[in-house]
Amino acid sequence: MDVLTLSRLQFAVTSMFHFIFVPLTLGLSILTAYMETRYVMTGDTTYLKMTKFWGKLFLVNFALGVVTGITMEFQFGMNWAEYSRYVGDIFGAPLAIEATVAFFLESVFIGLWIFGWDKVSKKVHLLSIWLVPFATNLSALWILLANGWMQHPVGYVLRNGRAEMVDFGALLTNPYGVMKFIHTVLSGYMVAAFFVMGISAYHLLKKNRIDFFKCSFRIAATFGLVSSILVFLTGDYSAVLVAKTQPAKFAAMESVWETKRGVGMNLFLVPNEEQECNEFERFCIPKVVSYLAFHLPNAEIKGLKEFPRDLRPPVLPTFLSFRLMAGLGMFLLLASLLGSILSRWGKQEDRTLFLKIMLLAIPAPYIAVQLGWIVAEVGRQPWIVYGVMKTSDAVSGSISVSQVVVSLAGFTLLYGVLGVIDIYLLAKIAKKGPDDDLSAIIKPRIEEA
Amino acid sequence: MEFQIIWFVLWGVLWSVYFMLDGFVQGAGMLHHVLGKSDGDRRVLINTIGPVWDGNEVWLVTAGGATFAAFPTTYALMFSYLYSALLLLLFALIIRGVSYEFRGKSEGELWKKGWDASICIGNFLPALLFGVAFGNIFAGLPMDAAGYHGSLLSLLNPYGLLTGVLFVMLFAVHGALYVSVKTRGDLQARSASLAKKLWPALLAVAVAFLGYTNFATKLYDNYLSHPVLLIVPLLAVAALLGIRIFMAKEMLLTAFASSCLTILLVAATGVTGLSPNLIPANMDTAYSLTIYNSSSSLYTLKIMTVVAFIFVPIVILYKIWVYRIFRAPVTLDEVLENKEAY
Numbered sequence: 173m174d175v176l177t178l179s180r181l182q183f184a185v186t187s188m189f190h191f192i193f194v195p196l197t198l199g200l201s202i203l204t205a206y207m208e209t210r211y212v213m214t215g216d217t218t219y220l221k222m223t224k225f226w227g228k229l230f231l232v233n234f235a236l237g238v239v240t241g242i243t244m245e246f247q248f249g250m251n252w253a254e255y256s257r258y259v260g261d262i263f264g265a266p267l268a269i270e271a272t273v274a275f276f277l278e279s280v281f282i283g284l285w286i287f288g289w290d291k292v293s294k295k296v297h298l299l300s301i302w303l304v305p306f307a308t309n310l311s312a313l314w315i316l317l318a319n320g321w322m323q324h325p326v327g328y329v330l331r332n333g334r335a336e337m338v339d340f341g342a343l344l345t346n347p348y349g350v351m352k353f354i355h356t357v358l359s360g361y362m363v364a365a366f367f368v369m370g371i372s373a374y375h376l377l378k379k380n381r382i383d384f385f386k387c388s389f390r391i392a393a394t395f396g397l398v399s400s401i402l403v404f405l406t407g408d409y410s411a412v413l414v415a416k417t418q419p420a421k422f423a424a425m426e427s428v429w430e431t432k433r434g435v436g437m438n439l440f441l442v443p444n445e446e447q448e449c450n451e452f453e454r455f456c457i458p459k460v461v462s463y464l465a466f467h468l469p470n471a472e473i474k475g476l477k478e479f480p481r482d483l484r485p486p487v488l489p490t491f492l493s494f495r496l497m498a499g500l501g502m503f504l505l506l507a508s509l510l511g512s513i514l515s516r517w518g519k520q521e522d523r524t525l526f527l528k529i530m531l532l533a534i535p536a537p538y539i540a541v542q543l544g545w546i547v548a549e550v551g552r553q554p555w556i557v558y559g560v561m562k563t564s565d566a567v568s569g570s571i572s573v574s575q576v577v578v579s580l581a582g583f584t585l586l587y588g589v590l591g592v593i594d595i596y597l598l599a600k601i602a603k604k605g606p607d608d609d610l611s612a613i614i615k616p617r618i619e620e621a
Numbered sequence: 622m623e624f625q626i627i628w629f630v631l632w633g634v635l636w637s638v639y640f641m642l643d644g645f646v647q648g649a650g651m652l653h654h655v656l657g658k659s660d661g662d663r664r665v666l667i668n669t670i671g672p673v674w675d676g677n678e679v680w681l682v683t684a685g686g687a688t689f690a691a692f693p694t695t696y697a698l699m700f701s702y703l704y705s706a707l708l709l710l711l712f713a714l715i716i717r718g719v720s721y722e723f724r725g726k727s728e729g730e731l732w733k734k735g736w737d738a739s740i741c742i743g744n745f746l747p748a749l750l751f752g753v754a755f756g757n758i759f760a761g762l763p764m765d766a767a768g769y770h771g772s773l774l775s776l777l778n779p780y781g782l783l784t785g786v787l788f789v790m791l792f793a794v795h796g797a798l799y800v801s802v803k804t805r806g807d808l809q810a811r812s813a814s815l816a817k818k819l820w821p822a823l824l825a826v827a828v829a830f831l832g833y834t835n836f837a838t839k840l841y842d843n844y845l846s847h848p849v850l851l852i853v854p855l856l857a858v859a860a861l862l863g864i865r866i867f868m869a870k871e872m873l874l875t876a877f878a879s880s881c882l883t884i885l886l887v888a889a890t891g892v893t894g895l896s897p898n899l900i901p902a903n904m905d906t907a908y909s910l911t912i913y914n915s916s917s918s919l920y921t922l923k924i925m926t927v928v929a930f931i932f933v934p935i936v937i938l939y940k941i942w943v944y945r946i947f948r949a950p951v952t953l954d955e956v957l958e959n960k961e962a963y
């Protein structure tokens with residue numbers, strides 16, 4: 173394998189691993205902050221126990237998100253030096269702003285939150301936990317504006333042998349970036365909602381701390397339902413944007429080869445990239461693809477044959493990832509709807525089948541978000557910046573195959589070990605359940621009073 | 622003032638503050654076993670670092686991001702040329718971060734010993750690697766039109782290694798002083814006495830570094846042509862001597878402040894000497910990366926300047942506020958009593 177392939181593989185491994193932790197951080201920080209808000213407003217220590225229990229799981233996950241994040245920043249320069257040099261003028265800015273406005277905030281106030289229970293007032297402590305989701309979501313905004321620029325470059329000119337920024341406002345209001353931000357953070361909220369519902373279901377199945385976990389489940393179910401609906405709506409809008417700005421990606425997502433009007437959707441098909449056609453097309457729903465692309469049943473869809481072979485993304489992974497993501501999204505929407513209803517009606521702890529499904533559903537949104545990134549990134553190929561720079565021109569010229577083999581092997585090994593430790597710790601903390609001993613937190617306040 | 626110069630100064634400030642803040646984390650971490658004789662000691666050490674390590678590391682992320690945004694060509698070449706060294710650095714920083722967060726979240730002798738070891742290695746390696754990397758940057762990298770002609774091994778030249786040892790010693794003294802300020806009792810006494818013992822070695826390495834720099838680099842050229850700049854290295858030496866004087870007077874907090882100043886001024890000395898280069902080429906200076914030939918466009922620099930001038934002061938304010946909240950020393954009783962402790 174060459175440096176390009178190895179570097180792409182390494183970017184995939186490190187970014188996908190990083191993105192195991194990011195979505196849960198985005199959502200669970202909000203849920204934890206909400207629980208602490210309820211505690212501060214009502215004084216009910218059940219909410220404090222909830223904050224502690226879910227917060228502990230949050231922290232294990234958060235730590236891995238932080239440490240795997242530095243790799244992402246370094247990697248642009250290490251493996252993608254040509255890319256960094258060519259687009260750094262416009263791509264570097266959002267990354268630097270992300271660190272300045274968001275990472276500092278998040279890192280300082282998470283420290284205050286963890287170690288500050290007995291050092292600051294309840295309100296300041298509450299403020300510090302709210303600053304964490306604010307900062308993590310703000311950091312997501314900047315990084316997704318950067319990614320949105322790679323998908324749909326705006327506000328630049330090609331000058332002095334590189335892409336130079338001429339309109340910062342255009343970068344900020346890039347519809348592709350804004351849409352990606354909303355769709356991505358909402359999908360993170362779904363991950364968190366199903367994480368909390370799944371672990372609550374585990375304890376409800378064991379008839380353990382029923383009130384505590386019913387209440388956790390209910391909060392997460394509402395959060396999950398709202399986010400699922402919004403993910404669905406923004407997903408729909410995303411498809412429209414993709415059809416407009418990256419027609420080759422859209423054609424690959426639906427595996428459309430011929431340019432036609434009123435294209436229907438085959439529920440089953442197998443793309444054949446050699447023959448430039450689909451095999452085993454079954455169960456066609458008329459006009460659906462045209463409607464998804466332009467919200468018009470008879471709109472014309474550009475087929476893959478419109479694009480030279482070397483400007484088409486790999487069809488099979490893009491198509492499969494999109495289908496699976498959309499399918500999982502539907503399932504999760506239904507599951508969260510059901511969860512919202514069942515958690516408010518009757519004896520939830522006796523619905524063992526439903527609880528088992530919710531427990532097993534924990535990985536589903538994780539898989540869906542990874543698939544979403546495959547659609548976004550693989551579907552953009554062969555471009556690293558759509559229409560501006562090809563991935564093959566972006567790799568560092570000065571690194572050798574052996575260097576990247578070593579780094580890829582190192583990352584895989586290190587991340588593998590960290591992944592095992594993460595699951596071990598999460599499972600251990602989750603199974604143990606909430607801690608009733610709040611002396612460390614409550615005592616100093618009583619003395620104060 | 623030219624925006625390139627503003628960003629060069631900011632670039633220098635970001636690295637200096639990073640070394641000042643993460644320096645004591647790395648120093649305390651590499652002395653984890655020397656200072657932490659018992660599990661209790663080690664938990665106290667970890668709890669002095671726990672609230673701040675992440676926030677300190679962000680200065681590195683910001684320094685990297687600022688290099689990317691303001692000097693993209695330097696970012697691209699520096700990071701790809703120093704690939705293997707940065708890889709080791711990443712691995713070290715990753716394991717160090719999770720060590721602090723995970724050590725207290727499970728039990729068992731092996732679990733604790735494993736994380737203790739990675740705290741030590743994960744803090745020692747960055748200190749050494751940053752020193753080696755910056756030593757080589759001071760001396761210039763072997764690069765020309767054909768690209769880079771160095772390797773991980775070629776970075777380990779005598780001057781690079783000496784700078785590595787300088788960073789290790791600077792951070793070790795700095796870290797020991799931090800622990801002496803943040804703890805009480807036996808641990809405090811031992812860390813203060815260790816800082817005292819390490820200081821002569823630091824002085825010897827610093828003298829060797831200042832002498833060798835004259836032969837290995839062109840850092841002194843700027844000082845010879847603008848003697849007024851000599852105030853920076855002179856103040857660095859004064860701050861270094863100040864550490865010893867304040868330690869002798871048992872003024873540990875002032876000694877630590879002096880150590881903070883030493884690191885800021887040592888970094889400033891290097892950066893001032895580099896100017897206007899970010900990375901000099903040691904084969905043909907025509908290929909040096911300067912603040913002019915590797916910078917972003919004026920437009921981008923202006924935008925970034927506005928962002929930095931608004932947000933960096935805000936960051937500094939809330940960081941100082943939170944440091945003040947955690948200013949009290951960490952004691953074993955408190956750690957044992959508090960279930961939130963690491």
